[in-house]
Amino acid sequence: MRLSRPIKAVAGILLMSHLAACGTILYPERKGQIDGRIDPSVAVLDGLGLLFYLIPGVIAFAVDFNNGTIYLPDTANVEGDDDGVRVVKSDEPLSMDNLAEKVEQATGEKVDLSKAQVSRTAK
Structure with a gap:
């Protein structure tokens, strides 16, 4: 044929x-x-x-x-891409000054928490 x-x-x-x-x-x-x-x-x-x-x-x-053509563009997970969110843990009770110090240690940036609204969450 x-x-x-x-x-x-x-x-x-x-x-x-x-x-x-x-x-x-x-x-x-x-x-x-x-x-x-x-x-x-x-x-x-x-x-x-x-x-x-x-x-x-x-x-x-x-x-x-x-x-890599099966992947949608701009959807890759980048190492360390956490949208700037960091968890800071502390064993001692936090005051505004203590919290500002912990944030400064974690980020390397000075923060002004004088106008911050802080609430406590359950452990």
Whole structure:
């Protein structure tokens, strides 16, 4: 059975797209990301590759994870990115002066707590 040229071309394009991975084709600007939230659209497209063709689907996931194109942009967890929140523990009762001193020790910044509203929480 001989296949016509257009059918061969379409089959070749489909195979190449599955081997190259969906995220790499759709979002080449995402290459090089290391971590982040997974883009559901890319994951679903790679999953369809698994559903129809096992080996190309696995390759699509591997390529997208390796290139970082499966991750949404600007969602990577950066080491030390804690939004400036720090927990300061103290065994002694805290006064405003003592609290200001503890915050200064933890952050290296002088703070003015004269207008601060402080409430106690349960241990």
